[in-house]
Each structure stands twice: as C-alpha cells, then as structure tokens.
Amino acid sequence: MRTDITHDGKTETKPSGQWRTIVKVFLHKDFNFPNNDIAIAVMDQMWVFNKNVSSVRMATSSSDYVEHQCMSAGYGQLGFNLGDRMSPIMLTAEIETISRWRCTLLWEMNMDEFVCSSSAVSDVSRGDSGGPLVCRRTGDPEERDDEGVLVGIVSGKNVDATTLYTRVSAFRTWIANDYKDGGGADRTLNCNAGDTLHMSLNVVWSIILFVY
Numbered sequence: 001m002r003t004d005i006t007h008d009g010k011t012e013t014k015p016s017g018q019w020r021t022i023v024k025v026f027l028h029k030d031f032n033f034p035n036n037d038i039a040i041a042v043m044d045q046m047w048v049f050n051k052n053v054s055s056v057r058m059a060t061s062s063s064d065y066v067e068h069q070c071m072s073a074g075y076g077q078l079g080f081n082l083g084d085r086m087s088p089i090m091l092t093a094e095i096e097t098i099s100r101w102r103c104t105l106l107w108e109m110n111m112d113e114f115v116c117s118s119s120a121v122s123d124v125s126r127g128d129s130g131g132p133l134v135c136r137r138t139g140d141p142e143e144r145d146d147e148g149v150l151v152g153i154v155s156g157k158n159v160d161a162t163t164l165y166t167r168v169s170a171f172r173t174w175i176a177n178d179y180k181d182g183g184g185a186d187r188t189l190n191c192n193a194g195d196t197l198h199m200s201l202n203v204v205w206s207i208i209l210f211v212y
Contacts, residue, residue, distance in 0.1 A: 021043065057149050106158065
C-alpha cells in the first residue's frame, strides 16, 4: 500500500506534513538489542494537529493482537537487500501478528516485552525501525472510537522472517516516569541543529514524542 506523502529531501512544513528539530533523545539505560529498544525524542516546538497530523494513544493491554487490524508505515527500503533504495513515498503495510508462545519458540527468549508479526501478508523493511505498529478495535481502554492504539515500535527481524516490535504497554512506566528528571539514570543524546523529524498522514512515529 502507498500514500501520496512524499519525502523529497526538503524539510519544509506543508499542509500534508510537518518538520520539527530534535533537541534531545532519551535512551533506555538497559538497551541491548533487541531488549529495551525504545527512546524518547524531544522536539523544539509543539506539533500542530490537523487532518494530516494527529496523535495516537498508547496501548495498555498485554494482548498479542492476533486477528486484529494492525498496520505500520515508513520510508524504508523497497526490498530486503542492502543495495535496495529507500522509498520516497510513505508506504503502509497491513501487519499480521502472531501469538507470544509461537514467537517465544522462534526467538528462544522471553517475549513479554515484544509483539511479533509474520511476513506472510506484508512486512516492514530496513529503514522502518522506530516506526509505529497501530492496531484497531482492540478493546483496549485507551482506544477511542476504534481509532487504534500504539501497540509497538518497529525493532528488528530474524532470519525466520519474524519481525519484532517493542511492546509499548510494557514501557508505559518508563515513558511516564524515568525520563522526567532529565532522563534519570538513562542516557541522553544532544542533537545537532540539522536533525529533524517528519510527521504526516496521521502516523506518529513511535520513538515516543514529547516537546518542550
């Protein structure tokens, strides 16, 4: 699937999307891929929400979201080879999640902090990391009017073609508390003036966003 949102290399705010400068990034102190693969980006100014740019509520449920309507989006590579070009157009993919017990068998590790998906229908690609996994009609108490909740953050893949997403609900406490006092014990990165982030088409990149 594709949208009409294009990335032409320019950082101009338009009706279809907005650019902001990243001033700081909070990294999880226990990050060791794929564990704790989450960060918080701080913007230089607020986003202006409209029909093209909006927020999404964070999931609270520990569900596996099997048989739910889920999607991801990004400007990642158009294939799975290192030389494949990045997409100039925001692409969306319908994601088919799989059960936690099946994912545990495939990865041979505790999967409580992850959501897993199969690539049987469609999948994300290199360069889509940090993007959102949003599921609709989940029954999550945070979901409003079937608009969906942020379930996961694109993290990585294994050779068995199973894709990992950092489970947002497992990090709600970290998001709410651990970064408040300048990041606490977590690591921080101060960003260069040219570092920007683009938001468009109702997709919130799920490197969780907070602004000054």
